[in-house]
Amino acid sequence: xxxxxxxxxxxxxxxxxxxxxEDDTPVDNFASAKQQRLLVSxxxxxxxxxxxxxxxxxGVFHTPKLPAIVPDVFLSLDVRxxxxxxEKKNRSYFIWEFGKPPEVVIEIVSNKQGDELTNKLQIYExxxxxxxxxxxxxxxxxxxxxxxxxxxxxRYFETAETWLEQVGLGLTxxxxxxxxxxxxxLRWCDDKGNIxxxxxxxxxxxxxxxxxxxxxxxxxxxxxxxx
Numbered sequence: 760x761x762x763x764x765x766x767x768x769x770x771x772x773x774x775x776x777x778x779x780x781e782d783d784t785p786v787d788n789f790a791s792a793k794q795q796r797l798l799v800s801x802x803x804x805x806x807x808x809x810x811x812x813x814x815x816x817x818g819v820f821h822t823p824k825l826p827a828i829v830p831d832v833f834l835s836l837d838v839r840x841x842x843x844x845x846e847k848k849n850r851s852y853f854i855w856e857f858g859k860p861p862e863v864v865i866e867i868v869s870n871k872q873g874d875e876l877t878n879k880l881q882i883y884e885x886x887x888x889x890x891x892x893x894x895x896x897x898x899x900x901x902x903x904x905x906x907x908x909x910x911x912x913x914r915y916f917e918t919a920e921t922w923l924e925q926v927g928l929g930l931t932x933x934x935x936x937x938x939x940x941x942x943x944x945l946r947w948c949d950d951k952g953n954i955x956x957x958x959x960x961x962x963x964x965x966x967x968x969x970x971x972x973x974x975x976x977x978x979x980x981x982x983x984x985x986x
Contacts, residue, residue, distance in 0.1 A: 773823035773855060775848050787816070790896070791831065791867045794945060797937050797957065798832045798865065801947055805955035811836045812861075818851040819861065821886040827851060828882050835861040836926060860886045862926050865945070868895040876900060880908065884915045890923050891915060892930065894945045905932065905945070922950065 787795075795815035802813045812835045818827030838857050841849040854860050864883050866875045873879070875893045883891045891908040898904070907923075907930070908915040922929040929948040937944055937957075947955040956964070973983040 773853075775820075775823065775853065788869055790942075791869055793938055793940060794867055794894070794896075795832050797944055798947065801955040801957045802834065804958040804961060805947075810839055812838050812840060812852075812857075814852075819864075819886075820851055820853045821860070821882070823855075828879065830861075830864040831867045832863075832865040833861040834863040834926065834928075835859070854886065860888050862889045863892065863923060863928075864888045864890070865892040865894060867945075868893060868897070868899045871899050876906075880915065884908075884910065884913075889925050896943065896945075905930070928955075 799813045799815055802811070813833070815832045816829055817833070818829050819833065820827045833852070835852070835857065838859075843849055848856060852861065866873065866879060868875055875895075880891060880893075887910060889910050891910075893900070893906040893908075895901070895904055895906070905921075907918050907921065909918050909920075921931060927950075929950065929952070931946055931948045931952060931954065933944050933946045933954055935941070935944065949955070976983045976986075
């Protein structure tokens with residue numbers, strides 16, 4: 760059995776009081792905001808009871824001497840937001856507080872100025888994020904809509920594999936409607952390619968199943984309202 764990690768009582772926790780954890784600068788567009796919301800919400804609705812932290816546009820601090828990097832979406836397993844999340848040290852993802860970097864980071868490309876394939880890639884590689892995903896729906900960085908990088912040793916290697924073995928999730932491009940907008944969306948999926956549903960999608964499917972059952976009962980001469 761793996762022994763639990765015990766932090767030394769003399770461990771010096773960095774002072775975060777002067778760090779900028781939020782600057783309230785609007786930087787997103789409608790499409791990116793919806794895409795981020797879809798990726799985060801489907802995780803929480805599909806994995807109730809599991810311990811993880813998924814968020815969008817929250818700073819990841821890897822050293823107290825440098826500003827945070829702010830992924831469009833990240834996923835970190837086996838951690839949760841502390842109860843007192845308004846406290847300064849709990850407002851952002853401080854790697855030294857959570858004990859590890861996120862396992863997955865996703866950047867959604869909106870223009871050619873985001874440094875997704877240069878500076879950001881190097882930072883995520885240095886802080887040892889297991890999987891780095893670049894989703895480029897409008898082809899700003901070339902013909903590849905989806906690029907995935909896996910950390911092997913100390914370096915990232917681009918891979919065509921969309922199943923992220925270390926987190927037990929896959930990624931797929933899905934044509935459909937989300938929040939009244941028909942488009943191609945990046946979505947999580949299971950090992951069989953089934954997409955992880957949002958809460959609204961789950962409710963809609965439950966209603967459809969109930970309606971089909973009611974129709975079946977009526978065809979048998981049974982009034983479902985009398986059951």
